[in-house]
Each structure stands twice: as structure tokens, then as C-alpha cells.
């Protein structure tokens with residue numbers, strides 16, 4: 001189980017540490033060029049707002065996949081992001097699928113990635129009211145589409161390249177998927193971290209982008225989901241992290257506390273608490289997000305193993321946990337439901 005869980009992190013590591021733009025340059029067009037002859041009454045420049053700009057996803061409906069994680073979200077740690085959090089979304093594609101421009105814009109650069117990987121990164125600048133205030137990045141492209149060169153205009157939904165394929169053996173099963181790291185940069189923001197302008201793309205989604213995102217997100221699963229369950233997690237979080245899940249339905253326990261000791265650990269500590277916060281049961285667990293449905297093995301400090309199934313979608317956890325020594329449940333039917341905030 002530890003090996004399987006590690007592969008999840010390593011998969012993310014391979015996807016991200018080699019592909020995330022380490023220090024993307026700013027927009028090629030200065031956001032506020034100095035006028036050569038200043039007007040005594042300059043026209044006010046409207047502040048950029050997400051309402052004036054909308055993103056689609058870089059994947060076409062039907063080209064998404066979920067052989068690995070589906071969507072590895074913004075802000076989570078692990079996978080080579082121990083200190084700075086993930087600056088974008090790793091979007092999973094079916095192998096061979098195309099990566100699409102998320103909005104109209106112009107190509108700032110389309111360049112081979114460092115390290116001789118043979119993959120490409122594209123940055124597209126996006127203007128609002130004539131100013132470049134946003135840029136989107138697409139890494140790990142196996143090839144570039146014709147015409148995707150610096151300065152080229154691109155339209156929303158235009159093919160810019162092919163998603164690079166990742167392959168790993170998970171347990172004994174070879175798994176192959178396409179992936180691009182998709183990153184939204186807002187030049188009105190600077191969080192001081194690596195990739196300082198990176199923000200969650202969630203607040204910029206178009207209605208169609210939102211609908212597709214929701215369908216992908218429902219099935220996304222990743223290792224740090226127990227402590228970093230949202231798709232807009234804070235990049236600045238530091239470990240150890242603790243998260244409290246509160247029972248909404250079912251009978252497991254009123255409160256589940258989960259503690260993630262580090263972004264690299266595959267083993268978590270837990271406590272099942274009564275309403276008065278007295279401890280009912282405590283121990284450790286390992287979770288495998290890659291199995292469908294995802295499995296979890298609770299190991300109470302009192303001995304034995306409780307086999308379970310789980311699913312986290314944003315702030316909601318379903319957990320179907322057998323009693324000690326009993327077989328693993330076959331489905332999430334009857335699962336306890338928790339929420340967190």
C-alpha cells in the first residue's frame with residue numbers, strides 16, 4: 001500500500017516538477033506602458049475583473065480521462081510542491097488528445113522544455129481592455145500544432161498541441177494517460193511564491209468550462225485530498241496539516257480528525273471523536289486514490305485493520321468503513337458522510 005501511495009506522489013512529481021513553469025516571465029506587453037506624451041486628463045483604466053474574462057478548460061468534452069487522478073488541483077502540496085503548493089491544474093487527457101487554448105489571446109512563446117524532455121510549453125497572453133493582464137500556461141505538450149509560434153493569435157478552443165503521455169506501473173497494472181499542467185496567471189496579483197502570479201483558474205471559468213470542470217472534479221482523486229480537499233487550496237499552507245470532518249449522515253462517529261504529517265507521507269493519523277470530543281478510536285490509515293472506488297485501510301491503535309472505501313468531492317467525504325477484521329465494503333452505499341470547512 002505504501003508503494004502504491006508513493007507512486008501517486010511520484011506520478012504527480014513526474015508530471016509537475018519537470019513540467020511546471022519554474023519562473024515564467026511576465027507578459028511581453030507591459031501592463032501599463034508609459035505614454036510618450038501624457039494627457040492632462042488620462043482616461044481611467046478599468047480594473048481587471050474575472051467577470052470580464054472567462055476561461056474554458058484546455059480539454060475538449062470527451063477527451064478528459066481518469067486513469068490516474070483526473071485533475072490534480074491548485075494549491076495542493078506533495079508532488080514536488082512541498083513549500084509552494086501546486087500553481088495550476090494537472091488536467092488528465094485520454095492519450096493522444098489535443099490541448100486547447102482556454103481563451104482568445106496571442107502566443108507569447110512556444111518553447112521546448114528544459115532538460116531535454118522533448119516536451120513543449122506554451123504561454124498565451126490574454127488582454128482585457130487592451131491590456132495584457134492574464135496569461136495561461138500549458139506544459140508537457142508532446143507536439144505543437146501548426147502555427148503555434150510567438151506572436152500568433154489564437155482563438156478559444158483552438159488546438160495548440162498534443163498532451164504528453166505519462167506511463168507508470170501502479171501495483172502491477174501499467175497505466176498511461178495524457179497530461180498538461182494548465183496554469184492561470186493574473187498579473188494584478190503577486191503572492192511572493194514561485195510562480196508568483198499563479199491563481200486558481202476556478203474563479204475564471206466560463207459556464208461551459210464550469211460544467212466540464214464539475215464533471216471532471218466529481219471523479220478526481222489524489223493523495224492529499226484528506227487534508228487538502230478543495231480545488232482552491234492555499235499554496236501557502238505548511239505541514240503538518242490537520243482537518244476536521246463533521247458527520248452529516250451515517251453512524252461512524254460525530255467527528256473525524258485527520259492529520260497529515262508532511263506532504264511526502266503516505267500514512268495519516270486519525271481520531272474518531274464523540275460530540276464532546278472524547279476519543280472513540282484513534283490510529284493511522286493509508287489511502288489509495290487510484291482504485292475505483294478508492295480504498296482506505298484504517299489501523300486502530302487497539303489493533304486490527306478496518307477496510308473501507310472513500311470518496312472526497314470538494315468539502316464532502318463519503319467513508320464506508322467495515323468493522324475490524326470484516327471484508328471491505330463493496331460500494332459506498334450506506335457510507336457515512338462528512339463535511340469540512
Ligand SMILES: [Zn+2]
Nearest residue numbers: 016020090181
Ligand atoms: Zn502541475
